[in-house]
Amino acid sequence: MAATQVLKSEWTKIRSVSSTVWTLGLALVVTVGLGLLISILAKNDYDSLNAQDRRVFDPTFTSFAGTSLGQLAMIVFGVLVVSNEYSTGMIRTSLSAVPQRATFMASKVAVATLLALVVGLVTSFISFFLGQAMLGEHKALISDPGVLRAVIGGGLYMTLIAMFSMGVAMMLRSPMLSLGILMPFFFLISSILGNVSATKKIGRFLPDQAGSKIMQVKTPLDDDSPYGPWGGLAIMVLWVVVALIGGYALLKKRDA
Amino acid sequence: MIELEGLTKRYGEKMAVNNLTFTVHPGIVTGFLGPNGAGKSTTMRMMLGLDNPTAGAARIDGKRYAQLKDPLKYIGALLDAKAMHGGRSAFNHLLCLAQSNGIPRARVHEVLDTVGLTQVAGKKAKGFSLGMGQRLGIAGALLGDPEILMFDEPVNGLDPEGIHWIRNLMKSLASQGRTVFVSSHLMSEMALTADHLVVIGQGRLLADTSMADFIRQNSRSYVRLRTPQRERLLDVLHQEGVTVVEAGNGTFEVDGTPSEDLGELAARHQLVLHELSPQQASLEEAFMRLTAESVEYHAHADHAGSGAAPPPPGQGGDWGAGWQQQRKRS
Structure with a gap:
């Protein structure tokens, strides 16, 4: 079985269902839209900041403020790509056609990841440039040190969120169960753990908190995390790898 | 393959x-x-x-x-x-x-x-x-x-x-x-x-x-006899070279001999018959008996429990046993 055949097949699958369009579309629109709004608010608010806050004001990160909400659509994308197979019964047809489960899973994840990466990068660049346009005199330039890394990092972050969701959905199979765990985790639990001082030390090793460091150009005042932007991203990659290995182990072992 | x-x-x-x-x-x-x-x-x-x-x-x-x-x-x-x-x-x-x-x-x-x-x-x-x-x-x-x-x-x-x-x-x-x-x-x-x-x-x-064998073995017709004179019936049929199988409850099943011949034979020997009826086992019945047997093996205990399939008409509760004898015969 040539891997290219399976990749082509997975591409046909992903482009032929409407959930792909609306989840990725929503991820782009929400991230860009909310980033735009918060950039406008930040510009109006800038004058009321004290000197210290102004020094650490991060125009790049501000334009990515929409990511916190937009990533939820990415999670839905990652979950549906995988769990659609199970909830529809398509998995039995798919695995009859491609009994090599490693090839099947790798192709599915590869195609969905590539698509998420393209959408993630486009979202990231649009968010940055629109956000900076709104920030006016306080804006950052793409040529400023660390900015390009943060913008590309924004796309990588979105991609890794989708990949993590694919791994979790591969383990849990049910779309409702997967979303029921991932959504509150990323939207509520992670930020609560990260903001309560008692749990902060653990919270910053969670995938989203560690990974989002890549989008920062300036370090916030209260931030004493033991890793830099790339270190944070590496922690997130580790989470993704564990989720995907877990997903594969169960796919390999389980009856379809 | x-x-x-x-x-x-x-x-x-x-x-x-x-x-x-x-x-x-x-x-x-x-x-x-x-x-x-x-x-x-x-x-x-x-x-x-x-x-x-x-x-x-x-x-x-x-x-x-x-x-x-x-x-x-x-x-x-x-x-x-x-x-x-x-x-x-x-x-x-x-x-x-x-x-x-x-x-x-x-x-x-x-x-x-x-x-x-x-x-x-x-x-x-x-x-x-x-x-x-x-x-x-x-x-x-x-x-x-x-x-x-x-x-x-x-x-x-x-x-x-x-x-x-x-x-x-x-x-x-x-x-x-x-x-x-x-x-x-x-x-x-x-x-x-x-x-x-x-x-x-x-x-x-x-x-x-x-399929042909299955039909040959299972959709065959036979004649069911019932008599209070078990020994005499067996003797008479034996003398005539007719094979008979006991199906329980005092009934007997005869293959390959028309019911007319059996009736005349019984009359000649003054045998009392309570039943003389031609039977036709359908494939569906044969299949149900075949699978009911497997149900009996596992879920026996009460006889009603073996009713995964309804018993074939006329055979009462003994149809599982009937199948086993039938199988020996075939």
């Missing part, structure tokens, strides 16, 4: 498939028969490498399913009509399957035409009726032009026209020299399509026989 060797699947305490060994040959339609829950679908899923056997193996042309390169070119299967994404069009559903096995796009149009779905190729599968879904599933099975085809309960829920279509399709596939393996829980359906029969009950192999 499909070969099963000691195929076994256990879910916890329950043996879903118990040590199945049989071979499915090319050029004929092989019916895979068993009551609901007998383990037919589980067996088929193991053949396709979807479920892992607890023990034993299933081989397709001598290879395990996972070792097949582009499996759709060896074996096409219809497992259930719902095994597809409802939001995907019929064409794209088939296209993604074709691409995964290196089958050209043109073939997708061909099979859509074969099953008569060309008109709705662009429509989403969730809007399809059961019959259309079944046809789409069959199109997927035919996609790789495979030598082996497997259908799990293909006529379930179909209208008469659809049933007729599937029967003819299976027969024509077999006549092209392909291996056709089709499951059903209806003996009457199999009698019309299958050349060979594999019968399972409670996961165990009950029969592996040609």
